[in-house]
């Protein structure tokens with residue numbers, strides 16, 4: 001990260017904690033990390049665990065931070081921004097991870113001059129393997145974009161996207177860990193039905209998904225080419241692939257991504 005500024009976290013639920021943990025692990029100076037949670041005990045406990053500072057009120061958090069990460073549910077965010085509007089400045093970077101709340105909606109609650117970021121992370125951020133998309137509005141500078149990418153790269157990978165792609169990001173990354181867990185569970189169920197213990201089956205299934213993902217990322221080979229390498233003529237793998245194709249795995253996944261994207265689009269328009 002090029003500059004070190006005070007980062008305030010508003011909301012220490014799953015996402016807030018994942019992001020805090022990522023930044024601490026990445027070596028962000030703990031003196032510059034401030035946290036607020038409406039149930040103060042949660043913030044106090046995290047402050048003791050990570051050496052960061054718990055702040056008692058949203059107003060104090062807003063006044064003390066140059067970057068504010070809002071990690072509250074979408075239904076809560078508008079009220080939070082509205083209440084803080086008098087103390088938020090046009091120099092601060094204001095980051096929301098709330099699904100379905102657009103940059104335009106945030107600007108309507110504050111102003112067009114505020115520096116606004118809309119980020120879609122996912123929960124593997126909890127283990128430092130998140131995938132986040134970052135979109136921002138006009139007043140944001142290149143340096144501020146780099147700063148925010150640095151924050152989200154500290155617990156996985158982050159890509160700058162046009163805001164219109166956020167719906168696709170929800171489908172392919174924000175919601176997608178759930179589909180991958182379904183796949184892992186089903187893989188393991190298959191192995192259990194063949195006599196493997198449950199514990200061993202989850203290890204085999206999860207490590208295989210992890211290894212296959214690393215093959216795609218590290219070799220940069222087309223997933224289809226990697227699949228071809230595993231499928232020997234007349235062998236076991238092509239028999240299994242045919243079964244998945246017969247049962248529509250590919251179109252089910254494509255439709256799942258589109259349905260999640262559409263749901264997010266609808267939420268943004270409410």
Ligand SMILES: NC(=O)c1ccc[n+]([C@@H]2O[C@H](COP(=O)([O-])OP(=O)(O)OC[C@H]3O[C@@H](n4cnc5c(N)ncnc54)[C@H](OP(=O)(O)O)[C@@H]3O)[C@@H](O)[C@H]2O)c1
Pocket residue numbers: 010011012013014015016037038039042071072073074076097098099120121122123174
């Ligand atoms: N989880 C995901 O996979 C994921 C992925 C991408 C984006 N997001 C986004 O991340 C945001 C947070 O999600 P999450 O999973 O972290 O939710 P969460 O675990 O339920 O945490 C929500 C946080 O908001 C606080 N909160 C609830 N009601 C509040 C209120 N009325 N005023 C002030 N604070 C309030 C909670 O405080 P208390 O604990 O004290 O109640 C908690 O700190 C959401 O907008 C979601 O769209 C989540």
